[in-house]
Amino acid sequence: MTDTKTTTRQVNxxxxxxxxxxxxxxxxxxxxxxxxxxANTVAVYGSDLNTFPNFPSEIRAPAGTISGVSGFQMQxxxxxxxxxxxxxxxxxAMNAAALxxxxxxxxxxxxxxxxxxxxxxxxxxLSGYGEGNSPLEDGSLQDYTLFEIPVVSLTRAALADTGLxxxxxxxxxxxxxxxxxxxxxxxxxxxxxKTLQTKFKNKADIAEANxxxxxxxxxxxxxTDMFAQFGRFEVGPAAMKKGTYRRVTGNEAAAIGLAAxxxxxGLKLFLGSYPxxxxxxxxxxxxxxxxxxxxxxxAEDEIAGVLSSIGASYGGALAxxxxxxxxxxxxxxxxxxxxxxxLPLVVMNVQRGGPSTGLPTKPEQSDLFIAxxxxxxxxxxxxxxxxxxxxxxxxxxxxxKIAVEHMTPVICLTDGYxxxxxxxxxxPSPDSLLEVKPVFAKPRNEGDDPYLxxxxxxxxxxxxxxxxxxxxxxxxxxxxxxxETGNVSHDPLNHQLMTDLRMEKVAxxxxxxxxQTIDNGAEKGDLLVLGWGSTYGAIKIxxxxxxxxxxxxxxxxxxxxxxxxxxxxxxxxxxxxxxxPENNCGQLLLMIRDQFLIEPVAFNKVxxxxxxxxxxxxxxxxxxxxx
Amino acid sequence: MTDTLTTLTAKDFTSNQEPKWCAGCGDHAVLQQLKSxxxxxxxxxEEVVVVSGIGCSSRLPYYVATYGVxxxxxxxxxxxxxxxxxxxxxxVWVATGDGDALSIGGNHYIHTIxxxxxxxxxxxxxxxxxxxxxxxxxxxxxxxxTVTSPNGLIDYPINTIALTLGAGGTFVARxxxxxxxxxxxxxxxxxxxxxxxxxxxxxxxxxxxxxxFSAFTDRERKADTTLYVEHGQPLVFGxxxxxxxxxxxxxxxxxxxxxASVSKNDLWIHDEGDFNKANILSRFFDNPNASxxxxxxxxxxxxxxxxFTYEDALTAQVEKAQENGEGTLEALLAGxxxxxxx
Numbered sequence: 001m002t003d004t005k006t007t008t009r010q011v012n013x014x015x016x017x018x019x020x021x022x023x024x025x026x027x028x029x030x031x032x033x034x035x036x037x038x039a040n041t042v043a044v045y046g047s048d049l050n051t052f053p054n055f056p057s058e059i060r061a062p063a064g065t066i067s068g069v070s071g072f073q074m075q076x077x078x079x080x081x082x083x084x085x086x087x088x089x090x091x092x093a094m095n096a097a098a099l100x101x102x103x104x105x106x107x108x109x110x111x112x113x114x115x116x117x118x119x120x121x122x123x124x125x126l127s128g129y130g131e132g133n134s135p136l137e138d139g140s141l142q143d144y145t146l147f148e149i150p151v152v153s154l155t156r157a158a159l160a161d162t163g164l165x166x167x168x169x170x171x172x173x174x175x176x177x178x179x180x181x182x183x184x185x186x187x188x189x190x191x192x193x194k195t196l197q198t199k200f201k202n203k204a205d206i207a208e209a210n211x212x213x214x215x216x217x218x219x220x221x222x223x224t225d226m227f228a229q230f231g232r233f234e235v236g237p238a239a240m241k242k243g244t245y246r247r248v249t250g251n252e253a254a255a256i257g258l259a260a261x262x263x264x265x266g267l268k269l270f271l272g273s274y275p276x277x278x279x280x281x282x283x284x285x286x287x288x289x290x291x292x293x294x295x296x297x298x299a300e301d302e303i304a305g306v307l308s309s310i311g312a313s314y315g316g317a318l319a320x321x322x323x324x325x326x327x328x329x330x331x332x333x334x335x336x337x338x339x340x341x342x343l344p345l346v347v348m349n350v351q352r353g354g355p356s357t358g359l360p361t362k363p364e365q366s367d368l369f370i371a372x373x374x375x376x377x378x379x380x381x382x383x384x385x386x387x388x389x390x391x392x393x394x395x396x397x398x399x400x401k402i403a404v405e406h407m408t409p410v411i412c413l414t415d416g417y418x419x420x421x422x423x424x425x426x427x428p429s430p431d432s433l434l435e436v437k438p439v440f441a442k443p444r445n446e447g448d449d450p451y452l453x454x455x456x457x458x459x460x461x462x463x464x465x466x467x468x469x470x471x472x473x474x475x476x477x478x479x480x481x482x483x484e485t486g487n488v489s490h491d492p493l494n495h496q497l498m499t500d501l502r503m504e505k506v507a508x509x510x511x512x513x514x515x516q517t518i519d520n521g522a523e524k525g526d527l528l529v530l531g532w533g534s535t536y537g538a539i540k541i542x543x544x545x546x547x548x549x550x551x552x553x554x555x556x557x558x559x560x561x562x563x564x565x566x567x568x569x570x571x572x573x574x575x576x577x578x579x580x581p582e583n584n585c586g587q588l589l590l591m592i593r594d595q596f597l598i599e600p601v602a603f604n605k606v607x608x609x610x611x612x613x614x615x616x617x618x619x620x621x622x623x624x625x626x627x
Numbered sequence: 628m629t630d631t632l633t634t635l636t637a638k639d640f641t642s643n644q645e646p647k648w649c650a651g652c653g654d655h656a657v658l659q660q661l662k663s664x665x666x667x668x669x670x671x672x673e674e675v676v677v678v679s680g681i682g683c684s685s686r687l688p689y690y691v692a693t694y695g696v697x698x699x700x701x702x703x704x705x706x707x708x709x710x711x712x713x714x715x716x717x718x719v720w721v722a723t724g725d726g727d728a729l730s731i732g733g734n735h736y737i738h739t740i741x742x743x744x745x746x747x748x749x750x751x752x753x754x755x756x757x758x759x760x761x762x763x764x765x766x767x768x769x770x771x772x773t774v775t776s777p778n779g780l781i782d783y784p785i786n787t788i789a790l791t792l793g794a795g796g797t798f799v800a801r802x803x804x805x806x807x808x809x810x811x812x813x814x815x816x817x818x819x820x821x822x823x824x825x826x827x828x829x830x831x832x833x834x835x836x837x838x839x840f841s842a843f844t845d846r847e848r849k850a851d852t853t854l855y856v857e858h859g860q861p862l863v864f865g866x867x868x869x870x871x872x873x874x875x876x877x878x879x880x881x882x883x884x885x886x887a888s889v890s891k892n893d894l895w896i897h898d899e900g901d902f903n904k905a906n907i908l909s910r911f912f913d914n915p916n917a918s919x920x921x922x923x924x925x926x927x928x929x930x931x932x933x934x935f936t937y938e939d940a941l942t943a944q945v946e947k948a949q950e951n952g953e954g955t956l957e958a959l960l961a962g963x964x965x966x967x968x969x
Binding site for chain 2: 040043044046237240241242243244245246247248256259260263264268270272289290291292293295297299300301303304305307308309310311312314315316317319333334337341427428430467468469470471472473474475476477478479487488
């Protein structure tokens with residue numbers, strides 16, 4: 001049904017190892033969809049990639065303004081890609097505001113593809129350039145390669161015979177741009193064609209129009225002199241591990257991780273949650289997993305979200321709640337209840353800029369302290385963190401494993417950057433996933449020893465007694481309980497004992513988790529860059545470059561924040577200096593200083609943006625110079 | 628009885644923990660009737676869970692030899708909702724108080740009622756905060772002097788029954804702690820109702836709010852101040868059963884049955900399924916301090932509605948999603964769109 005025309009002209013093709021593209025336009029321009037389509041095509045082609053959407057917290061901020069700009073950034077390459085890229089090689093600007101708000105992050109000499117229809121008097125005024133001050137005409141873009149394309153007009157011409165309304169035709173302009181990009185990067189359009197056919201299965205005319213627009217954009221690249229003279233690019237496939245892949249965002253990966261752990265444990269997954277940016281997609285993804293027996297409960301608030309999960313956990317389900325900072329604050333009291341009841345519970349906390357409402361759509365790593373210490377009383381909880389979108393799967397899975405096997409609530413930290421970023425995930429075989437073994441109490445018959453709810457095994461873990469089981473009737477709650485029997489107790493020595501036992505139980509998890517490893521670099525040296533969470537990609541690249549520059553530097557990345565791996569202190573002392581880059585004001589740094597009495601170098605950034613590798617590389621260079 | 632198992636008695640539902648409520652507290656009577664109701668219902672101790680929040684009444688789970696959760700203040704209903712959603716086959720009761728359910732837990736109360744999970748909610752209303760020693764509660768009376776309202780209370784009280792009907796309640800009832808057997812029967816009706824059963828209990832706190840309900844429990848006055856409603860029966864009250872209530876349009880009017888011009892056939896016949904009439908009945912409250920005069924305070928079952936429960940609907944969705952079999956771990960990991968690198 002489509003014209004699968006290929007280029008016939010002699011066009012120069014340049015090979016690139018990696019490219020960073022930003023699709024930017026108005027919130028309603030479909031930039032997320034366009035970027036996602038491009039990412040899917042690149043993935044199927046075999047390049048490695050990492051994507052990151054950048055959008056305002058308003059759903060439809062005033063059209064044409066800077067605050068209404070929505071962006072989708074991605075890096076793809078023929079080598080391993082760890083971040084969505086620091087600066088862009090290509091900027092797609094659908095209107096003046098999209099150009100104005102992103103031009104500073106475009107590489108010198110980079111490519112700008114604009115829709116000139118988005119640079120009319122009104123758009124210029126709304127963007128702040130001012131009427132009559134078009135950046136396309138004032139020479140300010142002379143350092144870049146500028147392609148000025150009347151996308152709306154061309155799309156209308158291409159789709160004139162579809163019979164669709166002008167409004168519907170104009171909605172296809174993003175597909176026209178996408179077609180141009182496919183041509184420019186020598187990529188096939190068929191992955192997108194297939195997706196459009198599926199997506200608009202019941203709207204054949206819309207599917208047809210969108211496909212036509214992609215084709216028209218592709219042909220425009222092929223037939224226009226400005227592109228023919230400029231040439232095309234090619235980014236080869238990466239040396240990816242063999243196997244079957246899917247593309248996941250961090251939030252999707254977390255949802256799959258929880259569901260996978262429930263399957264592996266032989267438990268039903270229950271998620272009690274309340275929508276909150278940037279964690280909502282976890283609830284949405286799990287709401288679509290009923291086929292796997294997953295039950296989701298969208299509660300009336302964050303508090304009911306976590307407490308419904310505690311109820312489900314008491315009932316024998318693998319229970320989880322998903323949230324972000326403000327929600328975690330609201331859940332604090334309930335988490336104390338889960339701590340004292342010693343029930344398994346996974347808290348997926350997708351961090352965002354704080355305090356208060358803060359920056360809902362922007363990532364930050366500033367919930368480490370609330371995860372560690374944010375409860376009244378001595379209420380220890382294991383804390384782990386994911387370091388990449390795919391790792392959100394493994395971190396959520398492991399959070400569930402620790403929760404179930406140690407009868408404790410566990411906080412799993414991700415952030416808005418990981419949550420929305422995507423990358424290819426090598427689909428693991430079910431057998432390769434770690435076992436998850438619940439510690440159920442056995443039914444009691446008459447004459448058997450009575451069930452003692454707070455009797456512990458060697459790891460300090462009590463047994464999980466599920467309602468409906470004969471002979472295990474017991475009452476648990478927030479009041480301090482007598483050791484073993486679980487009866488209410490106000491005895492002073494008993495409270496001391498139970499507090500100690502709860503602390504010890506969490507501390508002993510260190511016996512069950514892997515030792516810390518060095519991700520890159522030598523096991524002894526001048527500088528260790530210690531990271532946790534989403535700084536992984538930027539640190540990875542920066543340390544790699546520093547090693548290539550001959551510096552004595554290494555990278556270790558923490559998954560386990562409470563308890564720390566047993567060998568962490570030893571590792572830290574193998575280097576003259578430890579650098580801790582964090583998207584907060586130094587929370588891990590304080591924990592490290594507190595536990596290991598060393599003085600690491602802080603590197604903090606709270607701009608609502610992830611670190612880029614250049615920043616970290618520069619910091620490393622500064623430090624090693626002085627050693 | 629076809630059941631060959633030994634039927635349990637109230638004693639079998641008694642835990643080994645001594646109730647620590649004050650002597651004379653209405654909670655003792657409620658606990659006793661609850662255990663008896665459970666025995667009457669032929670429940671097994673292992674299939675019952677009693678969930679509570681915080682407050683005097685919320686200690687109740689410790690005294691019942693079933694499964695139990697003593698949660699945190701105001702949050703019994705979300706705990707019970709999650710439990711019931713995860714384990715629909717369990718028999719779940721909630722013990723809560725006026726402060727727990729209607730003040731700190733007010734939001735959960737509204738939303739649980741509208742979702743209609745099959746919970747049996749026993750709301751022990753003593754119109755005071757007992758465990759924190761005598762502060763006013765959201766059901767305390769206007770003008771009431773407490774340690775936090777030394778000049779008299781200016782908070783207009785919640786009308787529990789009207790609130791519950793407004794939130795979409797499907798089983799709405801009220802009893803007093805002196806009602807004994809009647810309370811037990813309402814518990815059983817509530818337990819058999821599929822959906823959230825709200826049973827408000829006027830419960831006397833002898834320490835901080837003694838005689839709050841004496842107008843409705845005092846042997847001398849009770850007949851004239853209370854109206855016990857029964858499905859299909861006319862609304863009759865008074866010492867000599869000589870007073871009745873007739874509806875004049877939407878307006879309830881007291882009539883004297885000794886008056887030759889009044890016939891019992893003219894009286895309002897109670898219909899548990901009539902939502903509009905239940906609403907009118909719930910407003911026999913509008914002057915919360917008036918108890919001697921009209922209107923008499925209604926007790927019994929105001930309203931019953933047969934509506935789907937949350938967990939049944941959720942289970943049905945899961946079953947529908949699994950009509951061609953439960954998803955495998957392989958399929959979960961693979962998702963819908965994959966590609967292969969060879």
